[in-house]
Amino acid sequence: xxxxxxxxxxxxxxxxxxxxxxxxxxxxxxxxxxxxxxxxxxxxxxxxxxxxxxxxxxxxxxxxxxxxxxxxxxxxxxxxxxxxxxxxxxxxxxxxxxxxxxxxxxxxxxxxxxxxxxxxxxxxxxxxxxxxxxxxxxxxxxxxxxxxxxxxxxxxxxxxxxxxxxxxxxxxxxxxxxxxxxxxxxxxxxxxxxxxxxxxxxxxxxxxxxxxxxxxxxxxxxxxxxxxxxxxxxxxxxxxxxxxxxxxxxxxxxxxxxxxxxxxxxxxxxxxxxxxxxxxxxxxxxxxxxxxxxxxxxxxxxxxxxxxxxxxxxxxxxxxxxxxxxxxxxxxxxxxxxxxxxxxxxxxxxxxxxxxxxxxxxxxxxxxxxxxxxxxxxxxxxxxxxxxxxxxxxxxxxxxxxxxxxxxxxxxxxxxxxxxxxxxxxxxxxxxxxxxxxxxxxxxxxxxxxxxxxxxxxxxxxxxxxxxxxxxxxxxxxxxxxxxxxxxxxxxxxxxxxxxxxxxxxxxxxxxxxxxxxxxxxxxxxxxxxxxxxxxxx
Amino acid sequence: xxxxxxxxxxxxxxxxxxxxxxxxxxxxxxxxxxxxxxxxxxxxxxxxxxxxxxxxxxxxxxxxxxxxxxxxxxxxxxxxxxxxxxxxxxxxxxxxxxxxxxxxxxxxxxxxxxxxxxxxxxxxxxxxxxxxxxxxxxxxxxxxxxxxxxxxxxxxxxxxxxxxxxxxxxxxxxxxxxxxxxxxxxxxxxxxxxxxxxxxxxxxxxxxxxxxxxxxxxxxxxxxxxxxxxxxxxxxxxxxxxxxxxxxxxxxxxxxxxxxxxxxxxxxxxxxxxxxxxxxxxxxxxxxxxxxxxxxxxxxxxxxxxxxxxxxxxxxxxxxxxxxxxxxxxxxxxxxxxxxxxxxxxxxxxxxxxxxxxxxxxxxxxxxxxxxxxxxxxxxxxxxxxxxxxxxxxxxxxxxxxxxxxxxxxxxxxxxxxxxxxxxxxxxxxxx
Numbered sequence: 001x002x003x004x005x006x007x008x009x010x011x012x013x014x015x016x017x018x019x020x021x022x023x024x025x026x027x028x029x030x031x032x033x034x035x036x037x038x039x040x041x042x043x044x045x046x047x048x049x050x051x052x053x054x055x056x057x058x059x060x061x062x063x064x065x066x067x068x069x070x071x072x073x074x075x076x077x078x079x080x081x082x083x084x085x086x087x088x089x090x091x092x093x094x095x096x097x098x099x100x101x102x103x104x105x106x107x108x109x110x111x112x113x114x115x116x117x118x119x120x121x122x123x124x125x126x127x128x129x130x131x132x133x134x135x136x137x138x139x140x141x142x143x144x145x146x147x148x149x150x151x152x153x154x155x156x157x158x159x160x161x162x163x164x165x166x167x168x169x170x171x172x173x174x175x176x177x178x179x180x181x182x183x184x185x186x187x188x189x190x191x192x193x194x195x196x197x198x199x200x201x202x203x204x205x206x207x208x209x210x211x212x213x214x215x216x217x218x219x220x221x222x223x224x225x226x227x228x229x230x231x232x233x234x235x236x237x238x239x240x241x242x243x244x245x246x247x248x249x250x251x252x253x254x255x256x257x258x259x260x261x262x263x264x265x266x267x268x269x270x271x272x273x274x275x276x277x278x279x280x281x282x283x284x285x286x287x288x289x290x291x292x293x294x295x296x297x298x299x300x301x302x303x304x305x306x307x308x309x310x311x312x313x314x315x316x317x318x319x320x321x322x323x324x325x326x327x328x329x330x331x332x333x334x335x336x337x338x339x340x341x342x343x344x345x346x347x348x349x350x351x352x353x354x355x356x357x358x359x360x361x362x363x364x365x366x367x368x369x370x371x372x373x374x375x376x377x378x379x380x381x382x383x384x385x386x387x388x389x390x391x392x393x394x395x396x397x398x399x400x401x402x403x404x405x406x407x408x409x410x411x412x413x414x415x416x417x418x419x420x421x422x423x424x425x426x427x428x429x430x431x432x433x434x435x436x437x438x439x440x441x442x443x444x445x446x447x448x449x450x451x452x453x454x455x456x457x458x459x460x461x462x463x464x465x466x467x468x469x470x471x472x473x474x475x476x477x478x479x480x481x482x483x484x485x486x487x488x489x490x491x492x493x494x495x496x497x498x499x500x501x502x503x504x505x506x507x508x509x510x511x512x513x514x515x516x517x518x519x520x521x522x523x524x525x526x527x528x529x530x531x532x533x534x535x536x537x538x
Numbered sequence: 539x540x541x542x543x544x545x546x547x548x549x550x551x552x553x554x555x556x557x558x559x560x561x562x563x564x565x566x567x568x569x570x571x572x573x574x575x576x577x578x579x580x581x582x583x584x585x586x587x588x589x590x591x592x593x594x595x596x597x598x599x600x601x602x603x604x605x606x607x608x609x610x611x612x613x614x615x616x617x618x619x620x621x622x623x624x625x626x627x628x629x630x631x632x633x634x635x636x637x638x639x640x641x642x643x644x645x646x647x648x649x650x651x652x653x654x655x656x657x658x659x660x661x662x663x664x665x666x667x668x669x670x671x672x673x674x675x676x677x678x679x680x681x682x683x684x685x686x687x688x689x690x691x692x693x694x695x696x697x698x699x700x701x702x703x704x705x706x707x708x709x710x711x712x713x714x715x716x717x718x719x720x721x722x723x724x725x726x727x728x729x730x731x732x733x734x735x736x737x738x739x740x741x742x743x744x745x746x747x748x749x750x751x752x753x754x755x756x757x758x759x760x761x762x763x764x765x766x767x768x769x770x771x772x773x774x775x776x777x778x779x780x781x782x783x784x785x786x787x788x789x790x791x792x793x794x795x796x797x798x799x800x801x802x803x804x805x806x807x808x809x810x811x812x813x814x815x816x817x818x819x820x821x822x823x824x825x826x827x828x829x830x831x832x833x834x835x836x837x838x839x840x841x842x843x844x845x846x847x848x849x850x851x852x853x854x855x856x857x858x859x860x861x862x863x864x865x866x867x868x869x870x871x872x873x874x875x876x877x878x879x880x881x882x883x884x885x886x887x888x889x890x891x892x893x894x895x896x897x898x899x900x901x902x903x904x905x906x907x908x909x910x911x912x913x914x915x916x917x918x919x920x921x922x923x924x925x926x927x928x929x930x931x932x933x934x935x936x937x938x939x940x941x942x943x944x945x946x947x948x949x950x951x952x953x954x955x956x957x958x959x960x961x962x963x964x965x966x967x968x969x970x
Contacts, residue, residue, distance in 0.1 A: 252750070466747060
């Protein structure tokens, strides 16, 4: 059973390359319908192997549907169909022609069950069929699968495919697949020596594990060569690991920046210890959830735009709550930090429990738009789209805030009020209004952060709690009252955390960062970028 | 609204509030009280609120059938607010003040450990419905969730035998359940001939949300040419970002399957499961199990909660079993007196939801089938493997040297939760 995979794979490649189709004694439909008789995973596996052995590209959609759990048996006549749709009635499609046959109740159909082993087998089988595919991208994918799962028995098929290959990129991929397969084959040493050079040039983790596996059986000169190759690949890998840590640090730093930047305004600029800051973030995330729910039920085609729609709404909702909070509670407590701390902490509990009552205590599903899912690779660096967009978004929010603070009249008034309240009032600035608007701005920015964080974290009533400590840490470390301090502080802490994590582990890493900040604050109580002048003394 | 009106309405409101709290004491003698000790606020509310609702449903159904011993049951709900010391206070309040006959509650192991002395001192009864790390057996506690041998060990066996896994990542949240479970698993894997360098153990703080480095490490660890799997004891909230990161970094179940012990239908409800198809979970119950008893239970649940999209999960089934066991033991003893119930409940056997019967064993653990399920696109699990029979919960692990000789038997004359078979004395100590 375990051998079935590689063998069918090889047979499938050979057959598909030879262009054999429809020549088998048993008609395709009969094999497909035999899925109805499979009693366990082993029997299903045998049928998949049989389908793969036909080498007919027509089986690819059948196998794909099986792998995705869309292949069903109609109980009344044991016919096998591909189904689509959700709910109580499903559309049934002919598995071989792809034509719609009609509709069927869910209870009249039974799903053909698959497990991981089957999915693996199907992936390899489809991969084998794809080496002869007319689509160069599919051929390249098949070659890449072969590098990760090298198999000596597929060597003749790869070489045959290589001869026919015209696309240089695909040919290079196949050359590498061939080299990988040679390392696990019985070919002569000269060929293996060439293969080592070729595999070492790939320099990926896959290549390293292939070379490490080969090292055990290599002797003499070949052993020396493979040792050198391993050292080289390991060196390349260590550079990439470094780059990866920097990227992870930037990405964590941007999350910290987003969470902290609203606090940099309410705490940093206004001096209000706002313990409900995390809940503003949570509210932003719940706004995203509500927007997506409405889109799902009434306008599904808008889904990819859901985050763009949620952004202004989250800003306004969190901003409005912040405004009400300032007018209703905080303005009575200016200059009394302890009372402010306790009152806002109480508000945070009220907001949490309110959300729990309205939306329930369980996590809510916030989906990712298609353009934010998945990852791409730069060299050996895997960069996930959602993280990249969050980094860009954090930078954009930071830039806009900087602009508002330094280049608009509202920003000017805000700075005037925080630096010298009485003088500002004497100049005709309505200081209470500026206070309320500043607090609303800080809260609104926290709401924006919530939209972004809904993409990487739980949307639950506890969302905010996880960020409140980190946010204060960043603002205090960066220097109270300075946006640039928050920026540098967030990125420094993010990168420091990610460089510590591989050595110290996630738990100890976090503790070390905290200890470092405490020591740092002892040395520089005003943080990285201390404000100077009379404003500080006021 | 005039001042006078406002006063009266405030008075009416507080009277209504006082009434709702006083309901328990008003009816006094003609009902049997059942305590529900689950967090309805704070971090654990996410999991425990559902269990409170499930208990209310079970009690309501029992009352429709005529209650117990001819008396109606009455639920007393308290909120320990995810605060461990508060669990002990609330437990005391339930037993001393409300005089409940039994308590159904707790989720985390710390909350259970914090109420243990209270139940011992006041001689109460606690039914604990969540899978836990074992290494404990207490006279006043009935463990209706899985012990490690009813969940973790069979899951590892499945991965080893069916998926051919040779390299293991044991990833968990940093607290008692994952640490003890991983200790047992590490000993078990090494006894099966897995080399120490093929085991990677990783702990993360509660609510960890940045999984980039760890997922990348798992990817690297898994590309050493041997089939690799992740055994996850990651708790609650941290799972969503973990699975999101797995999906985003393209780790498919076909390459590196993740088997989780704390992820059920409820946890998946907040996730897009399409990229997670094939990752596994080991439980004693799945909502997708196709039996009449389960269909009936799900229908009753949907009717009670008024929402067709709410899921059922393993701890709910554990409460279902535990509650029915308690009802039967009380009927058998003819009284709700804790000592009588403790004596009569051992050996009681009630139907579970997976088509069999679960029995209370002398060690206060129950027999259960073990199911391995793969995550499906609709957020449900599909059973890919199950034990042929029922597995008896083993409180003292056979794979840890200190607890191997210990057994628990609460029947007279032994009546001991940690009897050391080597020294012949009661009072052994396993792993803390």
